[in-house]
Amino acid sequence: MSGVQRFSRATLPVMPWKNGGGTTQEIASWPQGAALDSFGWRVSIATIAAAGPFSVFAGIDRQIMLLEGDGVRLFTHDGRIDQRLGVPHEPFAFSGDEAIDCTLLGGASNDFNVMTRRGQWRADVRVLDSASAIAAAPHGVLLALRGAWRLNDETCREGEGVFWADVAPQAWQAVPDGGSEHARLAVVRIVPA
Structure with missing residues (x-):
């Protein structure tokens, strides 16, 4: 992957999550073909269809925003993070090191996700x-x-x-x-x- 490339949400491949709670459409990652434990950065769209824990990404800074749907509540069980993503197009930043749990505010929602490897x-x-x-x-x-x-x-x-x-x-x-x-x-x- 180099240079400028176009994409459409309608044609991005859909990958199910391991825990069955949703799906992901990867827009781009760097370096191309990098696994989830070795990317420098990654941008994707996720459909969150069920409550459950977010995957922990140690050493990764994350930003997420609601695209469509009722939204979600992201929280840690110790109360340090408690964030409602109920308004579209408002980015929220958090550390991928956090053990984040997620509940739905209604039905399924689509979220825009940006992940970058800290220090790189x-x-x-x-x-x-x-x-x-x-x-x-x-x-x-x-x-x-x-x-x-x-x-x-x-x-x-x-x-x-x-x-x-x-x-x-x-x-x-x-x-x-x-x-x-x-x-x-x-x-x-x-x-x-």
């Missing part, structure tokens, strides 16, 4: 709702959450996006296509720690 990579995750210049980064993911977006020379409709890895730092001009007042774009810039 750092991710800046934000959501845009208007035209913006996105600072250059050597790795990253852009996902149209609502509406269509013009991303440099690419047009991405809702559920489509681009990712890039191992390139000269890539900057973007992001403009809602057609001036949609409800447009939203997930921006993940991944830079060396």
Whole structure:
């Protein structure tokens, strides 16, 4: 994987979780083909269909945000973390070292997940709702959450996006296509720690 590549949520492969509580669609990871214990960074979409523990990822910094659905409550049993993900498009950061448990706030939900190996990579995750210049980064993911977006020379409709890895730092001009007042774009810039 190198250069800029397009993707669509509709065609990403779906992998079941080991515990049966949901599924994952990987958008991109680095290095390409790295296992879950050796990636430098990974961006994916998960469907959480049942309550249960999150997998522990030692040495990994995580960010998660609700895409669709009723949402979830993430908590540790000692009370240090107790976070409701009930509002779409609001990133929440936590350590993958934590033993996080999850309960559903209703039915199943879809969540956007960014994981970076601590000490190697750092991710800046934000959501845009208007035209913006996105600072250059050597790795990253852009996902149209609502509406269509013009991303440099690419047009991405809702559920489509681009990712890039191992390139000269890539900057973007992001403009809602057609001036949609409800447009939203997930921006993940991944830079060396």
